Amino acid sequence: MKIALAQLNYHIGDLVANTTDIVLNIKKAQQFNVDLLIFSEMSVCGYPPQDMLDYPEFVKRCMESAENISRICTDIGVIIGSPTINEKKNGKNLHNSALFLHQGQIKSIHNKTLLPDYDIYDEYRYFEPSNEYNLIEFKGKKIAVAICEDLWFNQPVENSFGRNFLYSESPLDKLMKLEPDLVAGLVATPFAASRIEAKKEVYRKNAEKYGVPFFIVNQVGANNDLIFEGGSLVVNHKGEVFDRLVFFEEDFQIYELDEVTDTRAHGIKLNEKDLVDMTFQALVLGVKDYFFKLGFKKAVIGLSGGIDSAVTAVLAVRALGHRNVEALILPSRYTSEGSIEDALKLAKNLDIGYHVIEIDRLFDTFNGMLKPLFSGLPEDNTEENIQARIRSNILMAFSNKFGHILLNTSNKSESAVGYTTLYGDMSGSLSVIGDVYKTRVYEMAKYINHNKEIIPDGILSRAPSAELKENQKDSDDLPEYELLDKILFQYIELNRSAGEIKKTGADPSLVDKIISLVNKSEYKRYQSPPVLRVSEKAFGPGRKMPLVAKI
């Protein structure tokens, strides 16, 4: 039996484009006499469709697309993903389904049992869990179909609540009692640098445990804040990785079932350097798809001469091309000569268009107009924020006039502690590095420069500063980023309490201060642009903290 995996980039809601892509891949598979072709979860509509699923008309159109696709599946067997309507009178409206297409029709529907509802997932919002398990009998083989979380029953729960597993029932156990010859896995698992190996291990251990080969198809491409890395996997019945499809690109591969026995692909283990590389590639894809799927071409970035805007600019140029990125350099009296020079140098290194607009006159006009109101009061962060908001106004004016999309340049560390100005440097349609801690931003800059200096050395060596007042340094208000990021990681990613973090040796008063800053900045992050997610816990919809909470 010839089995093919189609790893495609779906556009949420664009049923015409998705159907076209799926049909083209079916035709390709037919040319190669493929018996079974597997697509990824929710392939008809793209994952995650979110509240579009609340519109009956949308679900109807998904089902019509699936039926249209089924018509060309005459000899070939094809598995696609789609929402389907729950035919029972009680329960949620929909199922998260895999549809087996053959003989020009939808031959069977296989519904997902385990519905992830944590972090960025909210599938129980839409779908009724299934409790029926059937195999596909096709050309003498018995095929089990499993959708994403159904493959993840044995995912260990990593927290201190004392749980073992997140679910009580294993869909794979049920399916295996029916003795399948292989498992077709349709997944949509978003990128998180630290999860690449863990994902592989889950699939590998399943194959080893049950002694059948697994064909896992992930989607590739970014939708909103989520980046899907592809990297679809074929694991043999011994639990060895037989092949992995490429990361961050569409791919199509064909396998002879009987030949998926030995270990073709060794050494797919990634090292730390690869993770920086993968995060870089993920972010490039994230920017690229955000623009492509919204029909935008051009970006504008405010270059400060600092490392965050520099790395963001490099990512934007890789994603969109240097002709499609423009920089505004907006110095004030507090901007150092070095910052301006480095910003200019970077723009030249990247060969992007740039304009320099000094903001002092505007700043003085604001101060003058506010003087009667503020008379006698000392300068404070008000004046700093005014500058940041003047810059935002200019960047947005450029964006409005020319149709360039403003990219946000905040990093995860400063976003965490609220070292940002709402409606100022927090502006932008997309936060490119908002899920990258400052220490990682430096790593990424070094990675970018590993062949030649793209980001001027001054940007890497200068002490971080917002340059919003005289001789300002980030370290005036914050601890060294190395230390800050360690505390933040424990609080945000590991859900540790202040007490638990202090036990790791961190300065107790510093821990309290940092956690207090994180909690007090929830109201700012609530209004943050969407953040491209590259970690296991990004700010945004995957982390819902009550704004008024007393913590």
Next chain:
Amino acid sequence: MKIALAQLNYHIGDLVANTTDIVLNIKKAQQFNVDLLIFSEMSVCGYPPQDMLDYPEFVKRCMESAENISRICTDIGVIIGSPTINEKKNGKNLHNSALFLHQGQIKSIHNKTLLPDYDIYDEYRYFEPSNEYNLIEFKGKKIAVAICEDLWFNQPVENSFGRNFLYSESPLDKLMKLEPDLVAGLVATPFAASRIEAKKEVYRKNAEKYGVPFFIVNQVGANNDLIFEGGSLVVNHKGEVFDRLVFFEEDFQIYELDEVTDTRAHGIKLNEKDLVDMTFQALVLGVKDYFFKLGFKKAVIGLSGGIDSAVTAVLAVRALGHRNVEALILPSRYTSEGSIEDALKLAKNLDIGYHVIEIDRLFDTFNGMLKPLFSGLPEDNTEENIQARIRSNILMAFSNKFGHILLNTSNKSESAVGYTTLYGDMSGSLSVIGDVYKTRVYEMAKYINHNKEIIPDGILSRAPSAELKENQKDSDDLPEYELLDKILFQYIELNRSAGEIKKTGADPSLVDKIISLVNKSEYKRYQSPPVLRVSEKAFGPGRKMPLVAKI
């Protein structure tokens, strides 16, 4: 048996304050020789605690609070709500629990079965559903405990998917097999003007169906964007409303079980006028609690002379007192004399402080600085947005300097179609009327003026305008609000497709235009402040649309 209901205003995460409130109410009940005292869902921590539940330390502190409270419950029986840890090795970490406290300890724990996961609810994110049903046997009576959604099994599903009920299993059916004498219902159902009657009907029909009295305790007060109206209910065994606790305030009432037989409270049915009144009161409470729970006292509002900022200012004054509200009036050359006069008149009517700052000089400075960049290009909405963002910068500077919280004044209609400026008039920590359609804002203004003119008549009679260019009217770009709101309501609240809306007689090209505007503005609303929710579908976390979707 003497039964008391304690309808309290909990502050999420403030376990000390919540515990104190609960203990004071237990002591009061003890003074009146109450046998059973019922609090609302999640009373220990306040609802909804959201991702604070991901912190084991937080859950531990909730349990400790419950244990502390139990110590004073010697003779009295008390039912409180708290998260508890799922003791089984598999499944979600937590249960959403009701704890029966008696004889100085936690006597029994009753877990929620039906976990709402739609609109603003996401309980399956945290809780394992229960499938165990036990009564409390106490002083010769058998008491069934039901938490919120467990009372809502028979909630009809109102959409066109053809469902009957949202759930397959009725917890009340299971409990009734054990023949309880009464039901203690702990709920936390947020306000939506149109749902007040529907809620009452659900509880009423349950009582009628099962022939036992229901004691339903709701929380009161606002947490984040959600406003809880209180209005706790006592329904007798015939399904008649015996009593309703007050709306929008804390309340404490005692009932003799045997006397809860006839219909004490008639005519609690609300009419349309009441709904405007209730929406007004809800929003006042929403503003009040947002400030109180975050420790803020003072607000700043930009008064444009239009109806949205006028109604927002009135709400703010009712919530915070006139001494705690300041207005900035920020006219430009496009602001009509009438607008300025009316804004001043409103400020005087409300007896609030105000300052007038003309923004033309800043606008001219921006234009001058951008001239080299924009030379030869016609004016467009860029110049309009610059003005809105200058105003935002001034308002935020005032906020930063004096610690006043900026209130956002956008309404639901303009927010829906994106007739707003991101980082401009979309600024603010809290959107006060962002869930109120423009036509309803007018109704609210008339309601405010029903005794005497508070909002100057000119504001009600002048044609709506953003006043960002010469002779601008909202109707230049948008249809009449009467028509617009009807289309928006069907698309947003009823999830109807364009085709379905057209069938109701609306102009087809207009429907397409409006829906396209709604979809294209998702990126703006993503960065909107939290919106006080008073409808069944507010913008914000209860409506998750994919930003990059092709619709």
